Structure formats: structure tokens, C-alpha cells
Amino acid sequence: xxxNIDRQAQAxxxxxxxxxxxxxxxxxxxxxxxxxxxxxxLMSDALIFAALFATFGVLSTSYAGGPTPREIFxxxxxxxxxxxxxxxxxxxxxxxxxMEPGNVxxxxxxxxxxxxxxxxxxxxxxxEFGSLIAEGATPQRSAFLSAFFTLVGTHGLHVTIxxxxxxxxxxxxxxxxxxxxxxxxxxxxxMFWHFxxxxxxxxxxxxxxxxxxx
Amino acid sequence: xxxxxxxxxxxxxxxxxxxxxxxxxxxxxSVVLTAIPFWLVMSGGLANPGWTAAVVIIxxxxxxxxxxxxxxxxxxxxxxxWTLIAYVFTGVIVLITIVGSLWIMYHLNTNMMPGMPTxxxxxxx
Numbered sequence: 001x002x003x004n005i006d007r008q009a010q011a012x013x014x015x016x017x018x019x020x021x022x023x024x025x026x027x028x029x030x031x032x033x034x035x036x037x038x039x040x041x042l043m044s045d046a047l048i049f050a051a052l053f054a055t056f057g058v059l060s061t062s063y064a065g066g067p068t069p070r071e072i073f074x075x076x077x078x079x080x081x082x083x084x085x086x087x088x089x090x091x092x093x094x095x096x097x098x099m100e101p102g103n104v105x106x107x108x109x110x111x112x113x114x115x116x117x118x119x120x121x122x123x124x125x126x127x128e129f130g131s132l133i134a135e136g137a138t139p140q141r142s143a144f145l146s147a148f149f150t151l152v153g154t155h156g157l158h159v160t161i162x163x164x165x166x167x168x169x170x171x172x173x174x175x176x177x178x179x180x181x182x183x184x185x186x187x188x189x190x191m192f193w194h195f196x197x198x199x200x201x202x203x204x205x206x207x208x209x210x211x212x213x214x
Numbered sequence: 215x216x217x218x219x220x221x222x223x224x225x226x227x228x229x230x231x232x233x234x235x236x237x238x239x240x241x242x243x244s245v246v247l248t249a250i251p252f253w254l255v256m257s258g259g260l261a262n263p264g265w266t267a268a269v270v271i272i273x274x275x276x277x278x279x280x281x282x283x284x285x286x287x288x289x290x291x292x293x294x295x296w297t298l299i300a301y302v303f304t305g306v307i308v309l310i311t312i313v314g315s316l317w318i319m320y321h322l323n324t325n326m327m328p329g330m331p332t333x334x335x336x337x338x339x
């Protein structure tokens with residue numbers, strides 16, 4: 001008797017199986033696991049920067065008789081660079097908005113503007129590094145300057161890699177257009193670019209502004 | 215434009231696809247949140263440098279949150295909320311790393327200077 005009921009229940013279960021679909025976000029074109037995987041990469045990158053920020057924070061007053069932040073930092077230059085990076089964030093946003101309806105030319109145009117702004121940012125930063133080194137404020141001078149060049153240089157390197165990536169995507173868009181894979185790549189690059197702007201908020205606050213107050 | 219945005223968003227396909235409005239709002243807020251601390255520091259700051267530092271840090275945290283919401287589009291829906299969980303977790307680790315390092319090293323610096331009257335610090339050359 002109980003056997004019969006069990007068999008009946010099993011048959012019913014087989015007829016209408018209920019699988020537990022935890023995530024039905026997939027299949028929306030851009031709902032690929034790559035997006036979340038890239039996000040996790042960005043979070044681990046944030047940990048690298050956390051270590052560099054902590055190092056800078058600990059060493060930020062170890063001048064070894066060398067120059068202090070107030071003597072060497074030029075805030076107008078930093079403000080200019082901050083503005084450039086901020087504008088490049090919104091131009092990338094415009095590229096993403098042009099991507100949605102599939103407008104290849106406009107996407108490329110905004111990507112190009114973003115890359116040029118990124119290049120201007122790196123250029124200003126290299127100019128700043130160059131003038132610091134010319135003044136004798138080299139990375140070897142003090143622990144403060146070593147930590148400064150490492151932190152700001154690592155951010156600049158990330159921006160440079162972002163520019164190279166934009167260049168690659170411009171070629172990809174020229175050759176293949178806006179197919180699903182390229183949209184996904186542009187989405188990852190968008191997160192990368194905006195993430196770098198977030199890191200820069202930390203840099204201009206903790207390195208430049210707080211350094212000048214100290 | 216806004217109508218097509220609404221269509222896209224109604225499909226739950228929100229991750230990474232901000233609307234024009236979210237980008238513009240984020241940009242304007244960022245400009246304000248950047249300009250005020252720069253202006254404050256470049257004009258000499260408040261009477262107490264500690265207060266200036268506190269204001270600058272608060273503006274930085276606010277701007278990071280604005281960028282996270284308006285540009286990175288972190289919300290409870292994207293990727294089933296996992297991006298938000300990863301973000302919060304990373305934020306906690308970042309805070310522990312930075313604040314913890316500063317706290318410990320500050321006390322090491324002040325307590326382990328050679329020539330301190332107390333403690334077992336060796337002052338022999």
C-alpha cells in the first residue's frame with residue numbers, strides 16, 4: 001500500500017520535475033559569467049591598491065630629510081588630471097550608451113575620445129614625475145617618495161593598459177562590429193575604466209590633498 | 215532615448231547599462247564632490263587641519279559611492295546581488311588593511327622610538 005503511494009509520488013515527480021533554477025539571468029546576451037569573473041578580478045586589484053595605500057600611509061611622513069609633499073606637489077596640475085579622468089569616465093559612459101542600440105561608429109568615436117583623455121592623463125602624470133625627478137625628488141630619495149611613485153605609478157600603469165585595451169577594441173569593432181562578444185568585452189573594459197577612476201579618488205585624496213594639509 | 219532605456223531596463227538586463235541620466239547625474243555629483251575638497255585645500259583649509267582632513271575624507275567616500283552606483287552600476291539586482299556582496303566584502307578588507315596598518319604602525323612608531331624612558335627598548339648603538 002505505502003509502496004503504491006510512493007510509486008505514485010515518484011511518477012508524479014517524474015512527470016513534472018521541478019529543478020531549482022537559482023540564476024536565470026543567463027542568456028540575456030551580456031549575462032555571461034565573464035562579467036562577474038571580471039568583477040572579482042577588479043576586487044582583487046582593489047586589494048593590491050589597498051596594500052599600496054597602506055604602505056604609503058605608513059611611510060607618508062618618512063621624509064629622510066628630503067622634500068615634503070607641500071614642497072613638491074602642484075595641486076593645480078592634480079586638479080587638471082582629476083578633471084581629465086572624470087571627463088573620460090563620462091565619455092566612456094557615452095560609448096556604452098551608443099553601444100546599446102548598436103551604433104558602431106558612435107561607440108568608436110566616444111572610445112577614441114576616452115583613449116585620448118586617458119593619454120592626456122598619463123602625459124600629465126609623466127610630466128609631473130619628470131619634473132619631480134628633475135628637482136631631485138626621485139624614488140630613491142626617501143621612503144615617502146618610494147611609496148608615492150609606487151602607488152601613483154601603479155595607477156598610471158593601469159590607465160596605460162586601459163588605453164591599450166581601448167585601442168584593441170577599436171580595431172575589433174572595425175573588423176567584427178558589435179557582436180555579443182565585443183559587447184561583453186566593452187562592458188568589462190567599462191568596469192575597468194570606471195574602477196580606475198574610483199582608485200584615483202583615493203589617490204588625489206590621500207596622497208595629494210591630505211599630503212598638502214599635513 | 216529614455217523610452218528605449220526603460221524598455222531595456224524592464225528586461226532585467228541592467229548590469230553595466232546605465233541610462234544617460236545616471237551617467238549625467240553621476241558626473242555632475244562627481245564634479246561637485248571633487249571641486250569642493252580641492253577648493254578647500256587650495257584656499258588654505260579650515261582653521262583646524264584635522265577638520266579639513268575629515269571633510270576631505272568624507273567627500274572622497276561620498277564620491278566613491280556615487281561612482282559605484284552611477285558608473286559601475288552596483289546594485290542589488292546585478293548578477294543576482296553577487297557583485298554587491300563582493301564589493302562590500304572587498305570594502306571591508308580594504309578598510310581593515312589600510313586603517314589597521316596605519317593604526318598599528320602609528321603606535322609602533324610612537325612607542326618604539328629609541329631613548330624611550332619606559333619599556334625594554336635597547337638604546338645601545
